[in-house]
Amino acid sequence: MMRLRRPILATLALLFALCSHSQALTLNIRDAANGDPVPHAVVSLPASGPASPLASPAVMAQENRTFEPHLLVIPAGSMVEFPNHDNTQHHVYSFSPAKTFNIELYAKRPEAPVTFDTAGVVELGCNIHDNMQAFIYVTDAAQTVTTGPDGVARIEPPTAAPVTVKVWHERLRDNSQPVTLTIPASGEEPRVISLDLTPKKVEADPFADLQRRFDNL
Structure with missing residues (x-):
């Protein structure tokens, strides 16, 4: 009888753990x-809990004088590339506290991706095209x-x-x-x-x- 108690107790503990976890x-x-x-x-x-950075850079492209995608969600510590698919040059920047950066006038692709290591909201703009706007949401969850x-x-x-x-x-x-x-x-x-x-x-x-x-x- 004593031998059966431990498996029963272990089963009850497992059932309790499963039931206590919310759906x-x-x-x-x-x-x-x-x-x-x-x-x-x-x-x-x-x-x-904390989010793990992406293994490879995410992409925030410029196409038809817009950012694509308009909203990019990434874990903190991830890198982002900013390829330019337009026939005109772009000048991508952000003044947001979570990430301030400036990629001066360029065509095709910048030399290196940008690392976003602080959680927060990053608003993007183009110094050449005022109507261009996008957001990068950097999460630590x-x-x-x-x-x-x-x-x-x-x-x-x-x-x-x-x-x-x-x-x-x-x-x-x-x-x-x-x-x-x-x-x-x-x-x-x-x-x-x-x-x-x-x-x-x-x-x-x-x-x-x-x-x-x-x-x-």
Whole structure:
């Protein structure tokens, strides 16, 4: 009888560990003004531990006088390359505290990638084309996800207790940093998070077609 107790206790401990681990949470990110889903919102779970840098450089390209992608999410310590696929030169820079850098006027590809070793939001611009803008979100959390077109993100918190998350979107009133929120342990799924956002920008560039034709000469 004594011989059976240890396997039983071990099985009970395993079942307790499995039950105590919380299941994935579905977060529904919405615009507080109109209730619309918010795509491209970044949700990170600080409690998930540190993130490992990418093994190879990520890419933030310039194409058709835009940055591609518009939003790049990378772990802290990762490198990013900035290839120029346009027929015109670009001058990429950032004044953000998380990473200040300046790649002066260049074509094709800079000599070396840029290392982003501090967590935070990095806003990119081009000193030649004022309409060019992009963001690099540098995360120090192992679990960081981005919402899709439906504004939905899923995270896996380590416990069933209230969960602290960081949420960022470029249209936040202060988009230089994420907002920190606490998600209750109980409640209906999905959890709805309403963000106070600025209105969407209306893109207008009357010289875009003329510039493209000039670039293709």
